Each structure stands twice: as structure tokens, then as C-alpha cells.
Amino acid sequence: MAGRIGLTDITPTVAGGRYPAKAVVGRPIDVGATVFREGHDAVAANVVFQPAPVAGRPRARAQRSSLNIMTPGVPGTDHFSATVTPDAPGMWNLVIEAWSDPLETWRHAVEVKIAAGQNADELANDLEVGARLLEKIARRPRNPLAPTLKTAIAALRNTGYSVADRVAPALEPSTWQALRADPIRELVTRSAPQQIWVDRPLAEFASWYEFFPRSVGAIVDDAGRPVRHGTFADAVTALPRIAAMDFDVVYLPPIHPIGEVNRKGRNNSVDCEPGDVGSPWAIGSAAGGHDAIHPELGTIDDFDAFVTAAREQGLEVALDLALQCAPDHPWVREHPEWFTTRPDGSIAYAENPPKKYQDIYPLNFDNDPAGLYAEVLRVVQYWISHGVTIFRVDNPHTKPINFWEWLIAKVHTENPEVIFLAEAFTKPAMMHELGRVGFTQSYTYFTWRTGKDEIADYGVELVEAADYMRPNFFVNTPDILHASLQYGGPAMFAIRAVLASTLSPLWGVYSGYELFEHVAVRPGSEEYLDSEKYQLRPRDFDHPAGGTLEPFIGQLNRIRREHPALQQMKGLWFHEISSPNLLCYSRRDQQTGDTILVVVSLVSEGTQWGETNLFLPALGYDWGETFIVHDLVGGGLYVWGERNTVILDPSKQAAHIFAVRRP
Template identity: 40%
Template sequence: MTEISSNQVTNSPSTSASVDQGTPTRKTNGDSAAKKTSAARKTTRSGQGARKTTRRTARKTVPQSTVKGMAMSAPAPSIPVTEPGQFGRINVLDVTPNAEGGVFPARVELGEQFHVTAEVFIEGRTKVGATAVLKTSRGKIMQTRPMTCTNPGLDRWEVDLQAGEHSDVKPWEDGFADVKRQLGNWKVVVEGWEDTYATWLHDATIKVGVRDNDVENALDEGAELLLRWAKTRDAGLNAAQKKVLRDAAEQVLNKELSITERLAAADSPEIHELHDTNPLRDGISAGRPVNLLVQRPKSSFAAWYQFFPRSEGAYVDENGKIVQGTLKTSVSGLERAKAEGFDIVYLPPIFPIGVTNRKGRNNTLVAGPDDPGSPFGIGSELGGHDTVDPLLGTMDDFRALTAKAHELGLEIALDFALQCSPDHPWVKQHPNWFRHKPDGTIAFAENPPKKYQDIYPIDFNADMEGIEKEVERLMELWIDAGVTIFRVDNPHTKPVRFWQDVIGAVTKRHPEILFLAEAFTRPGMMRALSYAGFTHSHCYFPWRNTKEELEEYLNTTNCDNGYYQHNTFWPTTPDILTAYVRDNGIAGHAVRAVLAAMGSPNWGIYNGYELIENRQRPGFEEQIDNEKYEIKVRDWSKAKEYGIAEILTSLNRIRRAHPATHSYHNLTVLDSADENILAFVRHTPAEFTGTGKPDTLIVVVNLDGHNAHQSMVHLELSDFGIEGDSVDVHDELTGRDFTWSWDNYVSLAPWADVAHVLSVKY
């Protein structure tokens, strides 16, 4: 991150009516990428020694008065923009990320790397430059970076920025107040400017090369330009840098030198370095600011772990009956999540369960006397969404559980299913909140062919405002009890505006609260829910299993879509068990875990995954003996037999250690020949890692859980800052070391290694 202090910036070009020699608008940008570019020029340009010799001569032959007395060319002005739609002196269009006309801001986590592009151009053949400026919600300039023209034919300029510094501070920890002050709506401004130096150098080089009869005027113009550059406060030059430019101007004017030597004085590595870091920017024109919503840690990069409190610590007594777990025994689930390296523990509803139409095992319509019912059938005579199920414990027990979680560094996410059992207090208190059939009965929930006779859905048409107020009250109650995240069940079956109102009201008071949408539905609805304020989203990852499907979905998740919809990759859930997980055994579980953990900054595991619980209910993509309808008694000592818990732990360790896994905007799919070998790279440049070194992970996965596969994998070394023809890599999963080059042979067998996660050694 490039900080700009108040003594370096005294006026912003986006608010200045004009920019001239006396109007400071930007700081010196000491960007490391620019320095590398200049360093490269230093090694490729020749004749430096000769220029140093003639420079000493020039100082003696050209009086300073001659240089200081020259007439200066008028610089391109910055034309004021006084109303929307007006162009400045330079044209700046189509700044991204930007969706829906800028109504909904792009979202990134504090410290997340993100990508900015824009069209920047000017009339004729004059050359332009572009700079991206990042400002906080309070207007403080946090970063300025020069942009690179990646497509001259389309005038497309690009750059990566970073929204502050990464933080792992939790909402309940000391120091979160400092994090909280940094959150909110930041702005990205792309400034286009006339690159007078580059335009002059291009033309002067041609004229000197052909001995044009106008070469003296061209050189005089260059000297004027260098002198004006030295005086322009916007360039942010120090005394030594100004002297470099003035000395160069003297040599350009020294007619005792050849015209080639005079031009070379203005074409030196030192001046090119200044052009990279402290350019002369004429006609500065700011594009329309793009909003960027910076959110707190864990809004993009997080690892989730789900368990049912009533199964945690459950056992079979001497009479063969199951004794359910409680909030007190659920501490073991917290400890397991912590040991495996997860950040967030997600709990299904913990409220009283209705009796009317209670479901039995495997969603049968009639419950047995010992069937606990689905926790999603919320509400009984004991209470509704504001009550802890007495079979689990009390509100004090829940507070103790969240306190223990916080002690372990874990956040608690609570399921908020906005639906009721027929026994919920709302049914009598607010009958108008439910849809009635013509015969006067309340309609139960359906998702044909699935039916949920134990659930009444809410009808929002009669009193949406009243329902909003009640939901806000409930969320305040659970926030006060230690909840920092809500996982919302089926939000796509409720009005988007409802969630927009509720989330807006809750986050206004508690900007640290995050929301996960369980919305397996149409892409438009999922995007709209993200616009409405859902921080994370379930997604289609479980059903993307072939190489072609995965390559497409990795690119869909890790692109501009990731500014709005933070896809969370879950291999399984209580509702989802795909044929791939069913049929590929232990290797398949390992494969899906690697893809989830490395394929998205957000991923989650439903407990039991470590025990290879992969038997499907016939005819359905869900587990048989589904935990939604019964209490599971698990023998966690068997987890060691499968090794999946160890893989989960390793993946979370890798994610914490490597900044490259933290962003939705740095993934590149690699070419590989075999249809079962998938390969991709996550790369974060040195400027954004916090270590001063780039961070690059190469992930290669064998998608076949039964057979070995081999493939050549192509790696474009230079795209990831790798110099030379080879590089050493370290397998973070196995500890082995390899050497990779442009084309690499990979062999993976499910009985040995299902995947490589290779970190590049720079």
C-alpha cells in the first residue's frame, strides 16, 4: 500500500479547476513495479558513461541564464467538469469495477487486492497516461498507482490496487474500533493526463534519426519541457530529481554536442525512472468516481464449519436410546473447528421445534415418539425465533458458547430461517403474516416435488414493514448474545427489498455483521441478493464437477462477479450430496476439499465430511439418515482412518500463510492436456503481500477419484513475475520440492497424491 501524507498532497486533481506549475495535485509515486521497469531500462540502454562525461562539459558551456530565460510552452489545461456527462481535457470512460450504472458499489474486504480498468484517450496521436487514485470514505488518499495500457487499440488501461491493509482483528477484540473506522464507501478515481514527455520523445527520436531540418526546434522544445517538468508541483519531485531534469535540459541545449548526444540526455534511464514514478501530467482529467464498499475481515476471505448442536456430544444410553447434545456439549465442535483451522462456526436454528406435522427420519410425514423434528420447523408453545430450545439449553448457555468461541478466535454464525411451524407464536399473534388458502387454512411451504408440511412460509404482502421491524428486533437480540454473522435460509423466496431494508437497518447500527445467503436459484436473483447486502453466497459449486465445468466456474467466481457476489464453495451441505462425492470415496472428498479451499477465498465444510458420510437417500441428492431430521451419534476417533481432517487442516494452514488465496481477483486457469487434470494459479504481486515478495500458488488436481492421470501443464512464467526459464516450487500438501518451467509433466494418482498445491520460491 502506498500511503500519501498531508504534506505531500495539498489538492486533488479531481476537485481542481486547473493544474499548472503552481498547483500541487499528487505525490511522488514510489511504486516498486515502476522502479523495476526503470531498472530494466538502465540495464538495456547503452552509452551511459559517455553521457556522464559530456554532461560535465555541458555545465560549463551553457549558462544557467540561457536556460532560465527560455519561453515556456503552454501546458494542456485541466478543463473543469461542472455537470455529469461533461468531458475533461482527457477522455476517461468505462471505469470498472462498476455494475448497474454505479448504483451498487463493488465490494472488497479490507486489505483485498482488486483490479481497475478504464478507457483513457485523447484526440489525434498525442500520447496519454493514466493514474488510479484510491480514497477512503473520509476522503484520505490511500494509494496512487500508474496504470498500464494493456490494449492500445481499445485504449484500455489497467492496474491493481489494495483496499488498505489486511487485518485479522475480530469484532470483539481490542483494535476493532480502528478497523471499523476504515470501513465504508471508498472511491476509485481514474485520472487521465496528456503524456507530453512521451509524445515529444517519440517525435524527437524520429527527427534526430532522419536529421530532420526542424531538429533544433524539437530539441529546444524538449529542453523547455524538462524545465517545466522540474517546476511542476504535481510531479512531487525532490531537489535531486529536479536537478536531474535541469541538468538534462542544459545538455539538450548544448550545441557543442551532437544532436544524438543532446537527445540522449533527455532519454536517460534516470529520466525514464522519473517518468514512471513522477511524471509530468498535463491536462489532468478525472473520470467519474467509482464507489467501492470496503468491508471488515472475513467478508471475502473466510473458512466456515457447520455442525448441529443437538448432535455434538450425543450418545446412546444403556437402554439404546439416543441422548442429544446441548449447547454445553457443543464446545467439542468448537474445538474441532479450531483444530482444523476454521474461522466461522455455523449453527443451524437453535429455536424450539414445532410438534404439528413434525417430520420423522428421512423426511417422513409421521414422526416417531423419539424423533426430534427438523430445526427448520421453528416455533412451539415454548417460543419462537427469540427463544433457545430448552432441549439445547438456555440463553445463558448460548452466551457461554459464543464467549467460548470468541476465546478460541471463532465467530458464530446463526441460521436465520424466516419461516414458522404451525405452532409458532406468530401464527396466533400475526395471522396476516401468512398466506391462506381459499378454505381458510394456512398454506405450508413447497418446492415441488419437495413439500414441507411442518413449515408455514411468511407472506410479505400484508405487513412487510411490521415483519421487518420484528426481524430487526430478533437480530439485535442475537447480536447482543454474541452472533456476528447470520446465515439466511432460502432468502430468494422473500422479497429482495425486504432483505435490503433489514440488512441496511442492522448494518447501520452494526457494520461488523455479515450475511450468508443460502440461495441456490437463478443467477439474477443471486446477484440481486448480493446487491441487497448479503456478504456471502452459497453457489453452484457442488454441481460443477467436470474439468470444463470447473474451469468455467472458477473464472465466473474469480472475476468482476466477485466484486458483488462472494461465492462460498461448500463440497456438501445437509441438503446437498452429489453423485461425485458419493462415487469417488476418500479421494473424491480430498479433491473437492482442495478445489473448494483453493478455488474461492470463501469455503465451508459440513461436519461428517471427515468421516466420509456419503450415502445418498435413494432418488435424492442428499444424505440418507439426514441430520436435519435426526440426531447423529458420531465416532470422531475414526476420522484418523480417512485422513480428510488432516487435509482440511493443511488447506486452512496454506490459506492463512498465503495472501494469494485471499482475493476474488487473481486466479488464472492454466492449459493442461488431460481432461481429468485441472490446473490454476493464484498470484499476488509483491506490492500487496505485506512481505515484499510475490506470492504465487499453483494448484493441480486429478478429478478422477479412481485412476491415475498424467498431463503437461503450461505455465507462462513471466506473467507471474518469474525471471528465467525455471523456478523452484514447494508442495505445501506433501512437503516435496520440484522445479517447474514453461511446460511441466504432472502425474497424480488417487492412492498417492490427488493434488499439488505448489508455492513458488522467488
């Protein structure tokens, strides 16, 4: 049913208000609405933004002590806008209040009639209406404006003054500004509350580093067979190197006991030989399940010490949440109803044709949802109690959507700081829906976007979804080694790092990327040869035989930290550049004005040349203006305008990352 005042097109909103929009603490939220009414009387609107009430807790205070008046947009559009800034994580309610504005209606009428030459007699009623409106405001308790308003009221009723002098005190700029801050609101029409989930800043801006603790400090023989298994104590020694590259998050694959039954051998072989360590994603054995530590990694005390050491290095620990089981997981014996039984009586193992995972049983969430839901919640809460507040969720698209909506909401009730990353490479509709139902971040198709047009199109798509889906651009993963990295050489590793770290505020690197690991198990495959998923892979980062990308990765992360433009998804603009092998785009933070302009080569060989055709308003400049660009990668200051010549030799410098400023 329509309200007394027309109120539509409220933003941000997700799926018509079915799901909360996303925001982070301290970052302004752009709020918009269309407000209108019959006739010619003025309308206005304000925003009420406050934490949502939580059952059993005192109602939180409103964020503002006065009305957050919305600003009208271009005349004729009926659009109003405002910004609000949350100061705490959790669920917030946003309500738009639209109302008839008698003060503005009066001001407009009086100014128009005076301009038309109407005299005091013709304006008598208008002047009296103004006096009565001001009296209404002056009667408000403890109104500091009351003396000023009394003077304005007397002037409006003083027939000895000219019309201009009678109106002037009421329309004096400082008086009018005070009146607009606390106006008369009539026929107030309120929107339904729009929910906004507010995360801590790390949910929107972070650099992730993935590594296997079992490989740190490990020793293997010449045939690649394990001699010594890495431990959490060993893994602590890797943290200073990761912190030196200015990463924020260290992500660990599953750290739980690994199944013995159907354990996979090296390179995903179905033949497991003595000493093969198996896949960490085949969770569970006689040593325990999802709430246990793999015995060769250490104890829960060792894990706690690792988390503490990471924090001391400025790093947070993300843990893999893989809801699946090895055949010898305790749940298989204790809760067979949590799995799918095939006609022959056996439990179905996981398949993603043509891939088979004989060492993994998927969970069935439909046979005993109450029991399984409660157990998963218990597991998550257990790891939260041990300092884990970030979970990278394995294959969430293979579990019910309503389960994730329930689980994330339950966790956030007590722990709003927890971050969930969806590792879902699947149909776009599912990926987007996972973002809507509550996942904090999402893996994306970035790894497979290598062409100029497809990168730009995908970037635009993700910006349009930024109110609910935060993309995390991983350059590689333990089971995704893109062909561009297999054959592009070290320059391509630098190119993809630039793209990931500057196109998205969230990006990730799997260990070995900095060493240019690029050999696939076979032609046409994206699996690594001697994949770390199935065997120990100790690496010599101190004396890399093929060189290292560590300094450049650290440089990229420091640039990101120093520039707000790179810390949010919005503000991305793709500019024209003549070469098909060069991509040009900018990022701009509207709050600070910080602007970054990137020109990156998309090919790893040969000198690339192109001429830009920059859309200057996206950079904060008018057409015809010039500005200074500072190359943050190679150094150097240049004066640029709309058209500029760019030359890149990717073997020497993969990209220009320019900080843009006025002369």
C-alpha cells in the same frame, strides 16, 4: 454527455455502476480505464480513492496524500491502470480523473524533433514552452523542487548551450520522475464515483465447519430416539477439535425454539412420534421466535459463553438466518399479515415440489413491508449484540431482492464487519443478483460439478464474476449428499475436499464428512439416511469405526493459510493434461508471486496417468524455463517444465498440491 477528455471502460464496475464492486481490507484492487482525446496531445489519469462520506459523521480522510498516477498500457490501447489498497472496511468511492498532460506532450515533441535534427532556431518555441511549464510548477508554494527547476529553466533559455544541453536538466531522470509525481493537469475530466464495498479479510478467505450443537453430547437409544439433548455447554467441547483442523468459522443451524405444530419426524416423516426433536428450520413455538434460544440448548448466557469459547479457539460463530416460521411461531399470532392466506382461510406452508414443508410457513414481504423489514432488522441487530457477525442466510432467493439490498445496507451502516452468506441453489441470474445487491458470499453449484470440463468452465465463470460474487464451495450440507460421495468411497471425499479448498478461497464442510458418512435415505436421493435435520446424531470422533479424514482436512487448511495464492478467487488458470480423469490448474498471487499448481484425480479408483501441457506464463515463467515443484501433500521436490508426467493413485493420494518456485 461526453467529458472534455475521453474516459470510458472503468474497472472494477458492476452492472454499469449500479452496484458496488467488492474488495477486502489490505488486498490491492486493480483499477483500469480507457483515456483518450482528439489530436496528438498526451493524456494521463489518476485515481482518487477514499471512504464514502457517511451522513452525520466527519468526512473520512483520503487514502493518499499525493496523486495516484495511472500507468499507461500497451501503446495504441489507450488503457491506463493502477492499484489501490483499502485500509478499513465500509463503502469507498473510486474516481478516475483524466486530463491533458502538457508536460508529456512537450517532452515527446522535443525528443522527436531533436531526433529529426531540428536546430535551436526551429525549436525556439518548444524550448520556451518547456521553460514556462516548469515556471508554473516552480511557483507552487513550498515546492522542494524549485531550485532544480530554476536551473532547468535557465538552461532551456540559454542560447549559448547546444540543444541537447538546454533540454538535459529538465529531462534528467530523477527530476522528470518528480515532475511526473505532481504534474500539470489541464482539462481535468472526472468520472462519476464508482462504489467499492470493502469487507474484512474473512469475507474473502475462510474455512467453514457446520455442526448441530444439539447433537454434541446427545445420547440416543438403540432405535435412535433421544435420551439426552445436547446443549451449548456440550458444544463448547467440540471447538478444540474443529480449531485443530484450522477452520475459521463454526456455522450453527438455527438455534431457536422449534415448532410443535406439524413437527416433522425422523427422516422427514409427517408422523411425529413422542420425543422427536423436529427440524431447527421450523422456527418458533410458545418458547419464542427468532430472538430466542431453544430451551434444551440452554440460555442466552450459555450462547454468549459458547461465542466467547469459540473466539478463544480462533473461531468465529456464524448463525443461520432463516426467515420462515413454524405454525406456532409468535409472529403467526401477532402478525398474520406477514403470511400468505389461501382461499380456504389457512396459511400456506412452504413447498418446493415435490418437497413439502408442512412445518414451515413462508413470510410474505409485500403485505406489510415496513413492519416486517423493521422486525427482521431488529432480529439481526439483536444477534450482532451477542457477538454474531456472520449470518448464513437460508433460501434468500425466495425473498425479494430489494429487501436484501435494504437490509444488508442498513446493517452495514453501523456494522460493516458483518458477513452475509447466501444459501441460494437456484437460477444463475438470481444467484448472481444476490451477490450484486450485497451478499458477501454465495453458495454455488460446485457440489454438482464433477466432470473435468464442467469444473473448469464453472471455475472460469466464477472468476469472471469475482468483483461481486464470492463463491463458497461446500463439499456437503445437511440436505446435499451427492451421488459421487455415496458411491465413491473415502478417496472421493479426499478428492472433493481438495477441489473445494483449492479452487475457491472459501470452502465449507458439514459435520460427518470427515467420517465419510455417505448413506442416502433411498436410492436416487441426496438426503442423508437418519438426517440430522430431524434427529440427534451424536458422533464418536475419537474412535471412528470407518477411519477419519480429519488429518487431511487440517493439512489442506494449513496449506491454504500458508499460501496467498489460495486466498483469492482471481489468479486461477486451467492447464491441459492428457488424461480425462485428471484435472490440472494453478493459482497465482500477483502481489507476492506465490504460485500453487494442483493435479487432482477426478475418479476414486485405479491409478491415473497423464502428461501436462502447462501454460508457463500463468505460473510466472517464460516458455522453455524450468522450475522446482514441492509436493505439499506427499512431500518431494521435482524439476518441472512445460511437459511433465503425473501418476496418481487416489486410494493413496488424491492430488498433488505443488508449491512452485525458482531453482
